[in-house]
Amino acid sequence: MKKALILGNEAVARGLWEAGVNVVSSYPGTPSTEITEFVSKYDDIYSEWAPNEKVAFEVAFGAATGGARSFCAMKHVGLNVAADPLYTASYIGVNGGMVCAVADDPGMHSSQNEQDSRHHAIASKTPMLEPSDSAECCAFAKIAFDLSERFNTPFLLRLSTRVSHARSLVELCDRKEIGVKEYKKDVMKNVMMPAMARGAHVRVEERLLALTDFADGEAVLAGINTVEYNEKKIGIIAAGTSFVYAREALGTKASYLKLGMVNPLPVKLIKDFAKEVDEVIVVEELDDIIETHCIKLGIKVKGKELFSRLGEFSQATVKAALTNEKADFVSFDEDIPARPPVLCAGCPHRGLYYALKGMGLYVSGDIGCYTLGAQAPLSMMDSCVCMGASVSGLHGFNVARGSEQAKKSVAVIGDSTFIHSGITGLIDIAYNKGFSTVIVLDNSITGMTGHQNNPANGLTIKGDPTVSVNLEALARAVGFNNVRVVDPFDIEVTKATVKEELAKEEPSLIISRRPCALLKTVRHSAPVVVDEEKCIGCKACLNVGCPALSQTKRESGKYLAVIDKTQCVGCGVCASACKFDAIGKGE
Amino acid sequence: MSVKNILIVGVGGQGTLLASKLMGKCFVEEGYDVKVSEVHGMSQRGGSVVTYVRYGEKVYSPVIEKGEADIIISFEQLESARWLPYLKKGGVLISSTQRIDPMPVIMGKAAYPENILAKIREKDVKLVELDALDLALSAGTAKCANIVLLGAAVRFLGIDKDMWIDIIRSTVPPKTVETNLKAFELGYMA
Numbered sequence: 001m002k003k004a005l006i007l008g009n010e011a012v013a014r015g016l017w018e019a020g021v022n023v024v025s026s027y028p029g030t031p032s033t034e035i036t037e038f039v040s041k042y043d044d045i046y047s048e049w050a051p052n053e054k055v056a057f058e059v060a061f062g063a064a065t066g067g068a069r070s071f072c073a074m075k076h077v078g079l080n081v082a083a084d085p086l087y088t089a090s091y092i093g094v095n096g097g098m099v100c101a102v103a104d105d106p107g108m109h110s111s112q113n114e115q116d117s118r119h120h121a122i123a124s125k126t127p128m129l130e131p132s133d134s135a136e137c138c139a140f141a142k143i144a145f146d147l148s149e150r151f152n153t154p155f156l157l158r159l160s161t162r163v164s165h166a167r168s169l170v171e172l173c174d175r176k177e178i179g180v181k182e183y184k185k186d187v188m189k190n191v192m193m194p195a196m197a198r199g200a201h202v203r204v205e206e207r208l209l210a211l212t213d214f215a216d217g218e219a220v221l222a223g224i225n226t227v228e229y230n231e232k233k234i235g236i237i238a239a240g241t242s243f244v245y246a247r248e249a250l251g252t253k254a255s256y257l258k259l260g261m262v263n264p265l266p267v268k269l270i271k272d273f274a275k276e277v278d279e280v281i282v283v284e285e286l287d288d289i290i291e292t293h294c295i296k297l298g299i300k301v302k303g304k305e306l307f308s309r310l311g312e313f314s315q316a317t318v319k320a321a322l323t324n325e326k327a328d329f330v331s332f333d334e335d336i337p338a339r340p341p342v343l344c345a346g347c348p349h350r351g352l353y354y355a356l357k358g359m360g361l362y363v364s365g366d367i368g369c370y371t372l373g374a375q376a377p378l379s380m381m382d383s384c385v386c387m388g389a390s391v392s393g394l395h396g397f398n399v400a401r402g403s404e405q406a407k408k409s410v411a412v413i414g415d416s417t418f419i420h421s422g423i424t425g426l427i428d429i430a431y432n433k434g435f436s437t438v439i440v441l442d443n444s445i446t447g448m449t450g451h452q453n454n455p456a457n458g459l460t461i462k463g464d465p466t467v468s469v470n471l472e473a474l475a476r477a478v479g480f481n482n483v484r485v486v487d488p489f490d491i492e493v494t495k496a497t498v499k500e501e502l503a504k505e506e507p508s509l510i511i512s513r514r515p516c517a518l519l520k521t522v523r524h525s526a527p528v529v530v531d532e533e534k535c536i537g538c539k540a541c542l543n544v545g546c547p548a549l550s551q552t553k554r555e556s557g558k559y560l561a562v563i564d565k566t567q568c569v570g571c572g573v574c575a576s577a578c579k580f581d582a583i584g585k586g587e
Numbered sequence: 588m589s590v591k592n593i594l595i596v597g598v599g600g601q602g603t604l605l606a607s608k609l610m611g612k613c614f615v616e617e618g619y620d621v622k623v624s625e626v627h628g629m630s631q632r633g634g635s636v637v638t639y640v641r642y643g644e645k646v647y648s649p650v651i652e653k654g655e656a657d658i659i660i661s662f663e664q665l666e667s668a669r670w671l672p673y674l675k676k677g678g679v680l681i682s683s684t685q686r687i688d689p690m691p692v693i694m695g696k697a698a699y700p701e702n703i704l705a706k707i708r709e710k711d712v713k714l715v716e717l718d719a720l721d722l723a724l725s726a727g728t729a730k731c732a733n734i735v736l737l738g739a740a741v742r743f744l745g746i747d748k749d750m751w752i753d754i755i756r757s758t759v760p761p762k763t764v765e766t767n768l769k770a771f772e773l774g775y776m777a
Contacts (some may be wrong), residue, residue: 005611005621109626132621133649166612166649167623241649248648316652328676329654330710332668337697339665339689341599341634377694449631515737542693547633550693566729 002172008163011134011170012101013038015141016071021045022096023063025056027420029045029075029450030110031164032103036073037452038361040461044175046339049452049461052420053078057085057100061154064098067181069145073101076117077386081421087124088192089154091200096181097148099141101228103159103425106241106285107312110448112367112386114310116286121156121263125204128156128242128263129224134168140260141478143222146495151207151214158262160285162241162312186365208264215266224260225269231255234322235277237270237290237301242283242313249318254281265293274299281306285313299478318342343372345548346517346524346569348443352412353380353486354544354573355495362409364397366390366417369447369516377545381412388413394436395429406435407502413438416446416454419469420500429507430479437501437508441488444515451518475509482508489514491576517569527563534582535560541574541583549574590643592651593740596670597662598687599636602733605759606660607638609737613754614642617746624649635666635689658743660736662719663687664703676711681739683719683732715739717777726770734767738774748775 006014012035016024023046027034040047050056053074063070074082079102086100102120103113123129127147137159146157188196219225230252238246239259247256257273259265270293274280282291284302291303306321307313319325343350349370356363358382365371365381366389374381383393390411390474398406413422418440429436446452453459458468475483482501486494494512501508515522527548537559541549548567551559561574561583568586575583593610597603605626611623617691619642626636639651653672658679661667667682674680682704691697700706708714717739723732734755741751752768 003615005615005623008627019739117724162624165625167621167625168646168649169615169620244647244649309725314650314652315648327654329672329674330676330712331672332700332703332707334668334700334706335697336665336669337689337691337699339633339635339669340691341632342690344600344632369632375690376696377690539695542695545690545691545694547687547693550688 005167008134008137009034010038011137011142014137017042017143018173019145020176021066023070025050025059026073027053028452029078031161032075033449057082059091064096070094070098076104090124090126093152098144098154101157118289124299130158130262132240134170138170172571212264215261216540217267223383226258228256232277235280245315246283246318248315288521345567346571348488348514351573352376352512355491356364364394364411366392366413368414378542391422392424395434411438415442427478439510442513480509485511488512527565527568529586530561531582534580541577590607592656593640594656594659594665595638599634601662606737610640620646622646622649679713681715685720722773727766731770734770735774738771
């Protein structure tokens, strides 16, 4: 059998393919994105990028109702968006199997919060599996489809950054063609009105009991929940990443109950394990879900009194809590400057932000690469909540503070985020006679998650040409009479346009349009050059916050601007910042 | 054998992921269990990035903690200083002499420490320093600095050099094989 060293996300995609999945719809979100990217390489699976996670979930659920094995993937906060269909899909159940992968981000490598998606599994009464490495990503994805059909429920597959983005070995198998099952009209099952839902809820509660029995028995035989007895002084109960950290830290000095199914949790299995060991310790990143379950069962456990609810764990976290081992290492003795992520050299967002700078604006921000503009030296963001909140949040801010405030405030939102959930906010502004100015930063790609096509750039997930959303026409259609398009590298025109639109007591949409500098199709200019005769070292250019621009000490002893030619793509935003005409086009 | 730990550190966009991919492939060929943990998403935008490579008979955790790395491969001096505590005492640090100023330094809000590598040399570590960017340029392109550093690390990995050459040949795009092998050789000799 062929073994491959692959990412957890690629292993999920492989598992889907092997399970005979027919339909996949997702919205990108770190750390879940690559699952669907890998799926798109399989010609025997239909795949698509949806405008948002709710749509993706509903497409997958519709496909499952139609008899296909279907799948959707999202990050933890994406499941909030898809929560509405999830909770009722749980009542309805499936025809073809359906699995939804949700990737948590403990430590917030690339997220705005650290929520624990197991809460959604419990609240929606949906079963959830949690793999701990790539082999389990593939295996659990496959098992989840069999169980989804057997127990008549969508299944959740919980991932996390260190599972999704770690490579480990996977045995590759062949695809099992399942085909599409027959669809029969069944109003009692598929139409959720109060009369039907009352019956459905009864079935959901019965299903949870059946799944608990499964977790206690068959799940052990199937290798989903596993018990490893070694020394019995300490008994660890853990799942996913927390299990591998504990196993690494304690080796055979502890016994382990590893839970591959985290909702519903087993009962008898946990009670039996607790009887065998002297002390039960629950190791779990984020919230105390397994611990609370144990306490409900009347089992004495230690969990959050030893381990934090915050951030990522590691083997060191477990060692610090449970052993006397101390790490031995050397350190650098001086302060080490932080290296925060920054907008890339040549990023079109920099031009827009630089144009807005100095206008004294309240900037209602959103989720994407451009959130990096919140940091110094641009410092051009006042708020950032969730996908789409810039538009609706700005409207609320302006309603509260009046029309004069509206002349000093804008929303900034990327093209993909706007399609995801900015449009409804736009409608709200127009419908309710608002006067806000919304700026769409249209860089023709979903950037932060690593370049995915989206409905505004005219390309499908496979890169095939398709229709694209006409942002200008869309804004007019919902009632925005003022629609302008600017090139963010033209600082003066951008500035003037924003000023004009802010002065109007009507809503305006400004599209700041220029493709992402990292797109392969973008042609770059030669690096800009510094005229050392003209540069006086005033540092004004450093305010654009470009990683390709700094100052160095010259032979004269003066500190002057210097361009990193390996990074600079000649966008010229820094030249706009120079009052002495010291930065010019290169050749 | 006990698990060996290699940390690859640098600045987002420097090409740290190719080096870890090649290593992972090689250790699998040698019959080891392997885990490689990467960072995607926001940190890739010019931030400090780290990749963990672990191999041995059985690897559980995908991450490496302070005092656990046998080897650190660093693409940039400041990152060498930042990740130094992850090295075992007496471990090997392979550092490029490249300097990339982070935004707080560009803005004059923080100072880039002077003579970083000279100060690290005084510690209980084995330091190999090389100008990977310059060597890469002499091989043909700045893009293969990662292969130069891999070449330098291979001397400490106890796996036959020819094995690495085969792996590079079968992994990088055909057009870039010769340049990458030249870069590998320059790093190996450094």
